[in-house]
Amino acid sequence: MVATQRPVMVLSGALLALVVPFAVAAQRVEDNAVTAAEDAFGTSVGTQSIGLYDADDVRGFSPKDAGNLRIEGLYFDQQTFEANRCLVAGESVRVGLAAQAFDFPAPTGIADYSLRRAEAGSAASFISTSGPFDGSSYELDAHYGPEDAPASVDACWHRAFNMDFDFAKHMQGNDYALLLRTALPAGYELTTFGALSRGDEHNELPFVYTEGLLGVPTFRHMQLPTQGWTRWRWDERTYGAILKSPASGAWSVAAGVFRSEVDNPQNTNDLLLDVTPDGTALRQFDVSPPLHAASNSGEVRVSYRGVGTRQDQWSLTLRGRDSRRSFGGDSVTDVCGPAPDCRTSIFDATPMPEPPVVFSAGSEDHVRQYGFGVEYDSIWPGHGSLGLGLQQVDYRRTIDAPGAPAAVDRSNPLLPIFRFTLDAPSDLLFYGSYTRGLEDSSLAPASAVNRGESPPATTTWQVDAGLRYAPRAGMQFLLGAFEVHKAWFNLDSADVWTQLGQIRHRGFEASATLNDGHGLVAVLGGVWLQARLLNTPPDIAAPGTTPLGSVPLTLNADLDYAPARWKHWGLAAGWQFTAARPATTDGGQQLPAYSVFSCAARYAFTVAGHPALLRFDANDLGNSAAMLVDDSGTVSSEHGRSYMVTLTADF
Numbered sequence: 001m002v003a004t005q006r007p008v009m010v011l012s013g014a015l016l017a018l019v020v021p022f023a024v025a026a027q028r029v030e031d032n033a034v035t036a037a038e039d040a041f042g043t044s045v046g047t048q049s050i051g052l053y054d055a056d057d058v059r060g061f062s063p064k065d066a067g068n069l070r071i072e073g074l075y076f077d078q079q080t081f082e083a084n085r086c087l088v089a090g091e092s093v094r095v096g097l098a099a100q101a102f103d104f105p106a107p108t109g110i111a112d113y114s115l116r117r118a119e120a121g122s123a124a125s126f127i128s129t130s131g132p133f134d135g136s137s138y139e140l141d142a143h144y145g146p147e148d149a150p151a152s153v154d155a156c157w158h159r160a161f162n163m164d165f166d167f168a169k170h171m172q173g174n175d176y177a178l179l180l181r182t183a184l185p186a187g188y189e190l191t192t193f194g195a196l197s198r199g200d201e202h203n204e205l206p207f208v209y210t211e212g213l214l215g216v217p218t219f220r221h222m223q224l225p226t227q228g229w230t231r232w233r234w235d236e237r238t239y240g241a242i243l244k245s246p247a248s249g250a251w252s253v254a255a256g257v258f259r260s261e262v263d264n265p266q267n268t269n270d271l272l273l274d275v276t277p278d279g280t281a282l283r284q285f286d287v288s289p290p291l292h293a294a295s296n297s298g299e300v301r302v303s304y305r306g307v308g309t310r311q312d313q314w315s316l317t318l319r320g321r322d323s324r325r326s327f328g329g330d331s332v333t334d335v336c337g338p339a340p341d342c343r344t345s346i347f348d349a350t351p352m353p354e355p356p357v358v359f360s361a362g363s364e365d366h367v368r369q370y371g372f373g374v375e376y377d378s379i380w381p382g383h384g385s386l387g388l389g390l391q392q393v394d395y396r397r398t399i400d401a402p403g404a405p406a407a408v409d410r411s412n413p414l415l416p417i418f419r420f421t422l423d424a425p426s427d428l429l430f431y432g433s434y435t436r437g438l439e440d441s442s443l444a445p446a447s448a449v450n451r452g453e454s455p456p457a458t459t460t461w462q463v464d465a466g467l468r469y470a471p472r473a474g475m476q477f478l479l480g481a482f483e484v485h486k487a488w489f490n491l492d493s494a495d496v497w498t499q500l501g502q503i504r505h506r507g508f509e510a511s512a513t514l515n516d517g518h519g520l521v522a523v524l525g526g527v528w529l530q531a532r533l534l535n536t537p538p539d540i541a542a543p544g545t546t547p548l549g550s551v552p553l554t555l556n557a558d559l560d561y562a563p564a565r566w567k568h569w570g571l572a573a574g575w576q577f578t579a580a581r582p583a584t585t586d587g588g589q590q591l592p593a594y595s596v597f598s599c600a601a602r603y604a605f606t607v608a609g610h611p612a613l614l615r616f617d618a619n620d621l622g623n624s625a626a627m628l629v630d631d632s633g634t635v636s637s638e639h640g641r642s643y644m645v646t647l648t649a650d651f
Helices: 003-019 096-101
Strands: 043-045 048-050 069-071 074-076 088-094 110-115 123-130 136-144 151-161 168-183 189-204 207-210 231-244 251-264 267-275 280-288 291-305 311-327 331-334 363-380 384-400 407-411 414-424 428-439 458-472 475-491 497-515 520-534 553-561 569-578 594-607 610-619 627-629 634-637 642-650
Touching: 074 251, 074 291, 088 096, 096 414, 096 428, 096 458, 096 475, 189 267, 207 634, 363 414, 384 428, 475 520
Parallel strands: 069 110, 207 267
Antiparallel strands: 043 048, 043 088, 069 074, 088 110, 123 136, 123 642, 136 151, 151 168, 168 189, 189 231, 231 251, 231 267, 251 291, 267 280, 280 331, 291 311, 311 363, 363 384, 384 407, 384 414, 414 428, 428 458, 458 475, 475 497, 497 520, 520 553, 553 569, 569 594, 594 610, 610 642, 627 634
16 A cells, blocks of 8 residues: 555655745755754654653643643643644643743643744645655645735645554544634734544554553564454544734733544454463453544633833633543453453464444533633843732533433632742743642543543642753753642552542653754753652552652653755754663562664755755664553553655745
8 A cells, every 4th residue: 555655645746846836935844853842841843753741741641631732822622632733733842941931831731732834925845754664644735825915824635554553553544734824903813724634544453451460571562463353433623713912012812712523433442451471361342332522622811011121911811611522332342251261362363253243322521611810920031030820710520321310520629820930140040830720631441441431620739940051042951840749540449440549740850952053953851750659549559659651760862963064964863761660550560771762864955946855764773672551551562663764845
């Protein structure tokens, strides 16, 4: 399948050159996550991602699961599995000092999506990838917006083959997006957009879950046997509108309203439960009924900034969401039938018949949440700043299950924030903050009796402090300490996903960025994390235990080198170190530490006067066989050595 796409990609690029026969400033050719990064805490641009954190992991927690996503800085409740590739140009993780730019920052970090934005003029881009493994993709972007026109349009189509290698052997999917930016009177700008993602895959890789106490076997997850009839399909849509005023006036307005929808047909999960070091497990096939999820969300923020030596700013913020999601009713088949201890090898490739599907009545989860906040910030240029805020939240979650009265969870917490910065001599800046928030937790995994159920939102708090040292332009050092407290959800003795206590994460995080002005850019980072369970039932985990999924030390280094004398050439390199981490729930066994080293080379050239770039990436050159275990007990592995070739051209 992949080989037959090559002529299509080349022909598409040639057609773009004919349709848009004029050159503008480079758009996608200049995509570079290393040079775009402001710090080491997480940056993604196009197909490239670097940093300590991402939307699934910040200080050991998931901003996506917690509901801490933003689009252009505005609150967004995402129901889709991931952001649409054609809609989102990049992602930045905001923690520590960077989080102070947000009104009411989230305790477990923020992942902020940036939408595609082209420069004035008309342009088009073509991006083709081959790899990793047997994956491939191509993407067509087009922008139309003459400099004197009041509106501009961006359109994108992305098609991918076998790129979902974490979940299935074979995959194909399409992403589409359309964005319209309109200039309004008084300098306001209105952005409206719609995005669609559709695809299907088959030969689903099994979900492997640890037994918990004996340890885990070593395997390459991508190479586990699959059943040809297992399949996933998806249909996901995202719509939105953003209105922003100029930032230069005393009054400023930012507002966004978004809708996120998922309509998936029935899908199959191959489950390997209670896996032990000998590579055996209990096997189930879980067929989920059609899933529907939809959410309306958004935020309105009005700010007034005074003038003078000291700048005082008042902000009023209203944000909310209204979401509905179906879950439950799955058809679950035990491969061994009623036998109490019928185990199978996870490496057994014997074809199995597709089980009969018998759905039961499903349930629905309805969440309504609104928050109103007031914040005051006082800024003394050259001295520091002080911020105080209070947010009142009204939260209601209703579970409608068959044969039972509706279960309702309500809370009305008051959520304060406090933050400060202090400018000191010698290019030093000190910062600190205290934040409380109402956050979600991850959905119940497929190994749970209540699979797919969303836990109620709970109050989370965080305190952090640190310093920034910026001795000159292009050089910045950040060092911070943090402590986060959050409700801990996991499986109880009856395999129900429920709150079992509290979890505390303490640690230090560091970032160093360097641009020497002669072609060398370095982004270095590290996080030391101590995770502890608190107030847990003794039969599940002893208080003070380090939970599964926590990593005590992570180090990252990303370099980009393209001096002027090299002209068309550039090199990049990345290194990541992951320390030993728990392999069992009692902490008695550890997974060994490991490192991953990657490198890349790129060559810039022109085609008929248009900029183009050819990039070659070699990932995990050491072919790591490291095993991974997350907080729900899911066992997977590093991907191992892979290569990718990317061709980008702007027209």
